[in-house]
Amino acid sequence: DAKTTQPTSMDCAEGRAANLPCNHSTISGNEYVYWYRQIHSQGPQYIIHGLKNNETNEMASLIITEDRKSSTLILPHATLRDTAVYYCIVRVWGGGGADGLTFGKGTHLIIQP
Amino acid sequence: ETGVTQSPTHLIKTRGQQVTLRCSSQSGHNTVSWYQQALGQGPQFIFQYYREEENGRGNFPPRFSGLQFPNYSSELNVNALELDDSALYLCASSLYLVGLSTDTQYFGPGTRLTVL
Numbered sequence: 001d002a003k004t005t006q007p008t009s010m011d012c013a014e015g016r017a018a019n020l021p022c023n024h025s026t027i028s029g030n031e032y033v034y035w036y037r038q039i040h041s042q043g044p045q046y047i048i049h050g051l052k053n054n055e056t057n058e059m060a061s062l063i064i065t066e067d068r069k070s071s072t073l074i075l076p077h078a079t080l081r082d083t084a085v086y087y088c089i090v091r092v093w094g095g096g097g098a099d100g101l102t103f104g105k106g107t108h109l110i111i112q113p
Numbered sequence: 114e115t116g117v118t119q120s121p122t123h124l125i126k127t128r129g130q131q132v133t134l135r136c137s138s139q140s141g142h143n144t145v146s147w148y149q150q151a152l153g154q155g156p157q158f159i160f161q162y163y164r165e166e167e168n169g170r171g172n173f174p175p176r177f178s179g180l181q182f183p184n185y186s187s188e189l190n191v192n193a194l195e196l197d198d199s200a201l202y203l204c205a206s207s208l209y210l211v212g213l214s215t216d217t218q219y220f221g222p223g224t225r226l227t228v229l
């Protein structure tokens with residue numbers, strides 16, 4: 001799976017949009033971009049995923065650049081409960097394969113009151 | 114809440130002992146993956162079970178083994194425990210279908226294992 005690069009930490013004011021960047025310059029055509037977050041000592045929580053189109057769900061939006069070499073996760077109105085480590089993961093799925101998710105160090109997002 | 118449950122929540126063992134951790138997958142899912150998360154690190158993939166067979170494995174020794182049952186629940190067994198096995202053990206379930214282009218893994222709350 002392609003390697004990802006994320007900032008170690010970010011701050012965001014409560015109520016503002018949190019924009020978390022991720023670089024995945026070696027991504028290949030059949031790799032998806034996944035975002036998970038992990039609040040301290042809990043299991044990772046799935047947020048959103050995409051292949052090449054922008055995606056939106058009730059939690060967040062995912063913007064993928066046209067060349068697919070980077071993406072941004074957007075939390076539109078951050079709350080204190082959004083403080084967590086956010087992981088950007090690229091994952092190949094070839095059908096029949098059985099690889100796990102490769103977690104990096106993620107971005108520690110701190111929402112400030 | 115994902116519907117993935119794990120037991121026990123916490124466990125303390127001594128070096129050399131054996132441990133079994135359990136995971137119930139989300140309704141409708143047929144695949145279970147296990148991960149180890151050491152303090153301050155991201156989760157590391159141990160293995161995945163599909164159709165009651167190991168379907169993929171990360172860089173973990175054979176003393177880490179597992180089972181998947183007909184109801185898709187799963188066990189992780191670790192023999193000859195070492196101090197470095199102290200970690201949060203996570204299971205994740207997903208639905209794999211032939212022809213599906215991707216799957217999404219949903220995680221349970223984890224089991225905190227401490228080896229003394």
